[in-house]
Amino acid sequence: MTEIFENVSMEDRSYPQTIDGFEPYDFETVDVDWWYEFYYYWMNYFAAALILTFFIVICCVKQFMKNRPPYNLKTQFTLWNIFFATFYLCALVRVTPEFLSIWKNPNPIHRALCNK
Numbered sequence: 271m272t273e274i275f276e277n278v279s280m281e282d283r284s285y286p287q288t289i290d291g292f293e294p295y296d297f298e299t300v301d302v303d304w305w306y307e308f309y310y311y312w313m314n315y316f317a318a319a320l321i322l323t324f325f326i327v328i329c330c331v332k333q334f335m336k337n338r339p340p341y342n343l344k345t346q347f348t349l350w351n352i353f354f355a356t357f358y359l360c361a362l363v364r365v366t367p368e369f370l371s372i373w374k375n376p377n378p379i380h381r382a383l384c385n386k
Contacts, residue, residue, distance in 0.1 A: 372382050 372378050375381055
């Protein structure tokens with residue numbers, strides 16, 4: 271299945287790109303060949319199964335909750351929001367140095383969109 275990518279060099283498939291000496295963290299590196307194979311061959315089936323599962327779960331929960339009182343989910347939603355606030359803070363800390371390194375140079379739009 272990797273014969274599709276024979277004409278693509280490993281340099282073109284490397285992820286993530288390094289900018290001004292910023293190296294990717296360990297969790298940001300991926301097995302690119304595995305990801306391409308999964309994406310191009312299985313993503314449509316995966317997306318269709320996910321959408322079908324979503325609609326089945328929604329219909330089942332709707333029937334299950336038809337004659338029941340509503341749940342009090344204030345604590346769960348508070349924990350959910352704390353989790354996402356923490357996630358976005360970590361993303362901000364990770365992205366800000368690269369964002370600033372791009373925007374401090376001349377012609378930042380071109381530099382952000384073009385590889386060279």
